[in-house]
Amino acid sequence: MENPILFYSTNLQATPVAFRKALLKGLAPDRGLYMPMTIPVIPLEEIYGYSGKPYHEIAFEVTRRFMGGEIGDQELVEIVTDAYDYEVPLDHIYERKYVMRLDQGPTASFKDFAARMMGRLMQYYLKREDRKLLILTATSGDTGSAVANAFYGLDNINIVILFPRHEVTPRQRRQMTTLGKNVRILALDTKFDDCQALVKQAFADPELDSLNLSSANSINIGRLVPQTVYYFYAFAKLRDKEHDEEAIFSIPSGNFGDMMGGVLAMKMGLPVRKFVIATNENDEFPRYLHSGKYAKIEPSRNCISSAMNVGHPSNLARLVALYGGMMDEKGIIHKTANIEEMRNDIWSVSISDKKTRQTIEEAYNRYETILEPHGAVGWAGLMDYLSSIPEEDSPGRLCISLETAHPAKFPEEIEKILHIEPELPPSLEGIDHLQEHVSNLENNYEAFKEYLLKLEVRT
């Protein structure tokens, strides 16, 4: 009998729960985020052995450790096999520097990795228990389409997605609005942070209890766990089999779900030398890591890497918790984290839009690789790290930068900079001609609540 891992809330006022409960709740009742109380460790020999396995088998081995036997091995195998039926290219750039392309899923975003598995896990539990769920999520771009796509057409689940009208590209919008069925899309004339605040308020509202609300934002532990897997995958495939070594990962970051997946993977035993956390001009995290003082950015700054326009990353509370501190959902630090230890694992930098554009141009001219704005922030961050810490810049050092979306999702920027039109992946073909379903919503909690209560989705 396995010892189930329990998940505690970062606000420390809620009872720890097992995986199923944390997954279906999303946010803990005290508004904190769920974190594992103990982190399962995978022996190095097992990690090395992943080198010959397909992605979905690695996903099974890594994620089952968090589920504590609440789901049968056979069911979990079916879920990961169905969720991960696409490629995960590791493009060689120069020396031992690689770009991991997490853009081959159905919405051409790395968010497919988390959303597809979370959706299938939720459906598994809901069907077994004959219950319904209403998913509320705010998106600054790719979350919405990945979540909408992952849940589209599933039984027992309805979805409402809020997005800031002016921070999302037409193609990103169409990926959400052209679905219909159980997917409802609300456009707001405001910033992502306001959309997120409305969603958080709804979760805390007891008058909405009958709707059985859940979240699919990166605050859900069900998204974090699948995001540990690609770090294991990339390392096992690329490592030098003659030597023990550690890799550097560069992660373009906004809400820090991707980074938390990486940091968890490291705590599970993955040999990581450093995480480079690259943000756009929303530089609250690099400032915090540098000074130990945290100040969110309000309102968040509009950058071309629009899915990372986040002035207060919700997953930061998790990082602070992992390093022994306590940060509440408003960003107030009640107990300081061990910043020295954090700096030992993480290096962080803010990349301007100007630098992002230059990087897209350079990567193309020098290496014939097309990066979109988010991946370019990651690559620029890696280059900055290697040039500011010269002893790390050796030809033999394994470095993996994450490309989080397909360049064809941001054709406007790519065309302006490179004067080429990125080829559409098969998953994006055709959506330009489908009908859109979208409603407008004012930035007002009462209006949002009224909308939700009118939906016929009670359990």
Ligand SMILES: *Cc1c(COP(=O)(O)O)cnc(C)c1O
């Ligand atoms: C969401 C997103 C990010 C940021 O990921 P976080 O987990 O929120 O840090 C980066 N790039 C793209 C394309 C995204 O959609």
